[in-house]
Amino acid sequence: MNLLFYLSFIMIIIANIFMILSFILSKKSFLDREKCTPFECGFDPLSLARIPFSxxxxxxxxxxxxxxxxxxxxxxxxxxxxxxxxxxxxxxxxxxxxxxxxxxxxxxxxxxxxxxx
Missing domain, CATH: 1.10.287 (Helix Hairpins)
Structure with a gap:
């Protein structure tokens, strides 16, 4: 029982280490305007939202x-x-x-x- 607990604890520690490393090493830019805008079905999100359709x-x-x-x-x-x-x-x-x-x-x-x- 202790072995199962220790193995689970080690796997959780390793998973957290990888998540922290990926967060630190990721090259994410929060200032990129195009990535922050929504993309919906090929419509340009910078134009009018109420495009008339038939x-x-x-x-x-x-x-x-x-x-x-x-x-x-x-x-x-x-x-x-x-x-x-x-x-x-x-x-x-x-x-x-x-x-x-x-x-x-x-x-x-x-x-x-x-x-x-």
């Missing part, structure tokens, strides 16, 4: 994301075709496809699919 482009992105997830949910239907009862599989697949089409019709009705407004 809300329509954001909506198209959200629609793509939703349909991408729906495609990921459709893929497992193909291998399960031979593993389950055909009638149950058909009802679930039909319901899922109808829900997708209702969502697509709603987006079309709201004219969210028109790029030029």
């Amino acid at each position: 809300l329509h482009f954001f909506l198209i992105t959200m629609i793509f994301l939703i349909f991408d997830v729906e495609i990921a949910l459709i893929f497992p239907m193909i291998p399960t075709f031979t593993l389950v009862n055909f009638l149950i599989w058909f009802k679930i697949s039909f319901f899922f496809i109808i829900m997708l089409l209702v969502g697509l019709y709603h987006e079309w009705n709201q004219s969210m699919l028109n790029w030029t407004n």
